[in-house]
Amino acid sequence: MTIHDALTARARELGHSPAVVFRDADTGERTELSWATLHNWASKGANLLLDHFDAGLGAQVRLDMPAHWMAPVLSLAAWATGATVAVEGESDVHVVHEADEPEGGDLLVGIGMGGRPMGSVPGDALTVVDVLAQPDDFVDDPGDEGAWAVGGRTQATLLGEPIEGGGRVLHAADRVDEALLFLVARTLPAGTGLVIARGYDDVGLKKVATEEKVA
Numbered sequence: 001m002t003i004h005d006a007l008t009a010r011a012r013e014l015g016h017s018p019a020v021v022f023r024d025a026d027t028g029e030r031t032e033l034s035w036a037t038l039h040n041w042a043s044k045g046a047n048l049l050l051d052h053f054d055a056g057l058g059a060q061v062r063l064d065m066p067a068h069w070m071a072p073v074l075s076l077a078a079w080a081t082g083a084t085v086a087v088e089g090e091s092d093v094h095v096v097h098e099a100d101e102p103e104g105g106d107l108l109v110g111i112g113m114g115g116r117p118m119g120s121v122p123g124d125a126l127t128v129v130d131v132l133a134q135p136d137d138f139v140d141d142p143g144d145e146g147a148w149a150v151g152g153r154t155q156a157t158l159l160g161e162p163i164e165g166g167g168r169v170l171h172a173a174d175r176v177d178e179a180l181l182f183l184v185a186r187t188l189p190a191g192t193g194l195v196i197a198r199g200y201d202d203v204g205l206k207k208v209a210t211e212e213k214v215a
Contacts, residue, residue, distance in 0.1 A: 003155050004042070004080035004141050006189035011039035018193055021168075022069035023208055025199035031069045038073065038188070043138035044131050045077025050140055052126060053093045053106065057082035057142050062091035063181075066099055067173040067198040070109045070128070072184045079155060080138055082147040085181055096125075150181045158182070162190035167215040170195045172205055 010019075014035040022031045033041065049055040061078040063071055063085060074095060075085045083092070096105030098117050108125040110117030115128040145156040153161075163169060163186045171194065173180050180196070187194045195212045197205060208214075 001159060002079070002141060002143055002145050002147075003076065003149065003159065003185065003189050004046070004138070005143075006159060007039055007042060007076055007080075010189065010191050011035045014191060018168075019188060020069055020072050020193070021195045021212055022067075023195065023197045023200070023212075025197070025204055033069060033073075038076070040136055041073045041131070042076035042080060043136060044134040045074055046080035046138040046140075047134040048107075048126065048131050049077055049083065049093060050081045051134075052130075055081055055083045055093050056140075057144060057147055059083040059092040060090065061085050061093045061095065062089065063087055063095050063176045064100075064105070065095060065097035065109055066175050067180065067196055068097065068109060068115070068176070069196065070095075070115050071176045071180060071196070072188060072194065074107075075150075075181055075184045076188065079147070079149055079185070080141055082142040082144050084148045085150045087175075087177055087181070149185055151178050153182075153185075155185075158185040159189060161186050163187045163192050164190045168193035168195050168212060170197060170205070170209050170212070170214040172197045172200060174198055 016034040019035040019038045020033040078085045095107045096102035097109045098111045112118045149155045
């Protein structure tokens with residue numbers, strides 16, 4: 001079984017219940033993705049990575065961006081194609097964020113609603129709009145559970161290290177780091193929801209945990 005296989009099963013099982021919640025203290029943003037929506041976004045993202053960047057087995061996708069709900073989407077998309085996800089180093093696809101005022105990058109996550117850019121798009125970068133334009137079904141999953149996923153772990157290894165419980169896990173982070181990527185791989189395929197909180201102090205995090213019903 002691959003991570004995408006597991007996510008597909010969870011989407012069928014859990015449907016429209018919440019899978020990922022993103023909270024931003026500075027902007028007040030709260031974005032929620034159901035299991036079905038997360039699977040749809042990940043499938044679209046996988047189609048874009050494979051068709052536009054040829055990012056399949058052996059490729060590396062670098063998430064160089066603030067913590068955001070697109071981090072689990074693009075991680076799951078990359079694992080669907082058999083690619084590896086990292087936060088630094090050389091990459092075949094460099095994902096950047098508009099808030100960093102990037103000059104380069106292959107895929108741009110914007111600061112607007114739904115991750116859309118509010119300003120001009122640098123160079124030839126694609127955007128979230130291009131992700132949405134992709135087909136809903138991803139049919140090119142290589143089915144390789146031995147593919148490297150993140151931090152020297154294969155998909156099979158990560159699937160064998162689940163964080164289960166049926167509830168939600170809260171993760172505070174200002175930027176996407178390996179800890180977040182590992183958490184994505186160990187929670188969502190196992191059916192455990194993930195709440196990502198950016199910019200909160202300890203008091204704020206306790207409030208988020210209460211509001212989002214984190215066990």
